[in-house]
Amino acid sequence: MIxxxxxxxxxxxxxxxxxxxxxxxxxxxxxxxxxxxTNLIVNYLPQNMAQDEMKSLFGKFGEIxxxxxxxDKLTGQSLGYGFVNYLKPADxxxxxxxxxxxxxxxxxxxxxxARPSSQxxxxxxxxxxxxxxxxxxxxxDNLFNAFGRIICSRLLLDHECGESGRPRGVGFVRYDRRCxxxxxxxxLNGNIPHGGKDPLIVKFAxxxxxxxxxCLQQMYQQMPIISPTLSxxxxxxxxxxxxxxxxxxxxxxxxxxxRWQQMGSKMQGLIGKLLPxxxxxxxxxxxxxxSHMNLQAMTNNGQGWCIFVYNLPADCEDGLLWQLFGPYGxxxxxxxxxxxPNQRCKGYGFVNxxxxxEALSAINTLNGYQLNGKRTLQVSFKSSKQKS
DNA sequence: TGGTATT
Numbered sequence: 001m002i003x004x005x006x007x008x009x010x011x012x013x014x015x016x017x018x019x020x021x022x023x024x025x026x027x028x029x030x031x032x033x034x035x036x037x038t039n040l041i042v043n044y045l046p047q048n049m050a051q052d053e054m055k056s057l058f059g060k061f062g063e064i065x066x067x068x069x070x071x072d073k074l075t076g077q078s079l080g081y082g083f084v085n086y087l088k089p090a091d092x093x094x095x096x097x098x099x100x101x102x103x104x105x106x107x108x109x110x111x112x113x114a115r116p117s118s119q120x121x122x123x124x125x126x127x128x129x130x131x132x133x134x135x136x137x138x139x140x141d142n143l144f145n146a147f148g149r150i151i152c153s154r155l156l157l158d159h160e161c162g163e164s165g166r167p168r169g170v171g172f173v174r175y176d177r178r179c180x181x182x183x184x185x186x187x188l189n190g191n192i193p194h195g196g197k198d199p200l201i202v203k204f205a206x207x208x209x210x211x212x213x214x215c216l217q218q219m220y221q222q223m224p225i226i227s228p229t230l231s232x233x234x235x236x237x238x239x240x241x242x243x244x245x246x247x248x249x250x251x252x253x254x255x256x257x258x259r260w261q262q263m264g265s266k267m268q269g270l271i272g273k274l275l276p277x278x279x280x281x282x283x284x285x286x287x288x289x290x291s292h293m294n295l296q297a298m299t300n301n302g303q304g305w306c307i308f309v310y311n312l313p314a315d316c317e318d319g320l321l322w323q324l325f326g327p328y329g330x331x332x333x334x335x336x337x338x339x340x341p342n343q344r345c346k347g348y349g350f351v352n353x354x355x356x357x358e359a360l361s362a363i364n365t366l367n368g369y370q371l372n373g374k375r376t377l378q379v380s381f382k383s384s385k386q387k388s
Numbered sequence: 389t390g391g392t393a394t395t
Contacts (some may be wrong), residue, residue, distance in 0.1 A: 044391050068395055078391050117394045127389055137394060154390065155389060206389065 034116075036104045037089035038065070040096060041114040043081045045069070058084045061098065062091025070140040075332070083114060115176070124151075126185070127205040129170040131155065132196035135168070143193055144173045148180025163345050174206055225244070304354040306382040307363060311338065311375050316345040324366060325351045331360025351380060 045054065051069035057063060059333070069082040086092040100111040115121055131140060137155045144150060153173040157165030175181045183203065189202040309321065321334035333352040336345050353359035359381070367379040 010394065041395095043393055066395090070393090070395060079395095081393055089395095110393090111393095112393095114394065125390090125393075129389085151393075156390075170389070172394070207392070283391055311395085359392065375395090 014030070025340050026164050033274055035113050036085075036116065037113070038085060038087065038092045039085040040092055040111055041081065041083055042099075043076065043083060043110040044107050044113075045109055046107050047078055047080060049078065049104065054082055057099070058086075058095055059086060060085070061095040063087045115313050120177045120179065122178060123204060123207070124175040124181045125205040125207070126173045126175070126181050126202055127170070128173060128188075130196070130198045130200045131169045131171055133169050134195070134200075140171055140173070143188065143305055144175075147175070147184035147187055150174070151176055159347055196302040222243075253360060286302070297301065303315045303329070304352050305356055305359040307351040307353060307359055307364075308348065308378075308380050308382040309351060310348045310378040311371075312347055312349055312377070313371065313375060314344045314346050314347070314350065321351050324369075325353060328353070328362035330354035 006151055020286045040058075042054065048211060049069070051067060055067040058067060063086065065085045065087050067082070069078045071077060072079060083091075083096065086095070086097060096113065099109065102109050102111075126144075128140075130145075135143075135155070136320060137153070140155050144153065151174045153171065155171040156168045158168055173181075173184070175184065184291055185202045185204075186202050190199045192199050214239075308323070312320070316387050317335050318334050318336055321336065322331060325331045325334070331351060332354050333347065335351075336349040337347075338344060339346055351362075353362060362382065363379050366377055369379070371376045371377055
């Protein structure tokens with residue numbers, strides 16, 4: 001990754017904080033809030049690093065006013081970045097100089113002064129494809145420099161870990177402000193860059209949280225008349241906004257939503273924690289149930305037990321799976337499998353549930369469930385043949 | 389389509 005020294009005609013420049021070329025000078029923008037001299041943002045932290053560890057690492061450079069590892073509000077998983085606010089600017093500077101570029105596990109952390117938080121700096125990351133294959137990182141930066149202050153940019157390479165990485169023609173550019181990113185889209189999207197043959201595609205990059213939020217939003221908007229304590233067999237009422245499904249209005253019961261919010265600490269557990277305590281050792285335990293299960297069906301990615309759902313309608317959305325399975329316990333993820341060209345559901349999907357007994361209860365109730373009295377769902381633990 | 393970038 002390269003950090004680009006911005007081309008703004010500015011102003012006050014703090015001492016450059018060089019560390020292997022990773023840092024840029026901190027610049028105070030025209031009329032903008034002055035960047036903090038004590039508050040640091042730390043990026044690219046290892047996934048399993050805890051806030052305490054972060055604090056202890058940064059605490060070596062001086063007294064810390066606050067330290068926060070940012071976590072996903074719903075799953076509790078680390079988002080890989082955090083903030084450290086020192087009491088003294090000199091200590092913050094020392095931490096940047098010493099820790100920026102530090103290798104921690106497989107990652108190289110980035111430590112820099114945090115810009116003042118505002119709406120304007122959010123969602124300013126662009127995804128670019130169609131970059132001429134002979135373009136290097138600097139060519140990419142030169143192309144995007146004209147539209148604003150680049151915070152960081154990255155040209156993706158084939159075999160990035162290897163030595164002979166060749167540009168893949170795709171990359172990311174993060175601007176200081178979203179409006180700059182918008183200008184870059186306007187100015188570059190669809191245009192053929194100098195020395196290139198194909199038009200560039202420039203658009204906002206996905207951010208991982210958005211998918212989850214979208215699901216929740218969808219669920220909230222499409223909650224059917226269904227109590228978390230009742231079997232979905234009792235779903236009833238007139239068909240409304242959800243089209244062929246029995247959806248009405250906003251969510252009435254927050255009970256299972258509450259459960260999702262409780263998932264945080266559990267999500268960090270290893271696969272062993274997902275298993276019932278007596279699962280491996282008690283021969284009296286539900287042998288019929290265990291025979292149902294293919295060991296391959298047990299996910300070990302922290303998302304719990306994977307359930308295969310067959311005979312979904314072509315217009316099925318993620319929201320339907322959330323609300324069908326949500327009442328039975330903590331759902332960690334859902335996926336409707338779609339045809340590439342038309343995005344119609346291919347008739348099946350997957351649901352991950354955190355707890356085995358809840359997954360089993362969902363399967364027992366929902367297998368054979370008639371959606372709208374028309375389609376009979378087939379629900380089972382995912383077998384090794386079905387890939388999610 | 390990243391090494392989850394603004395609490």
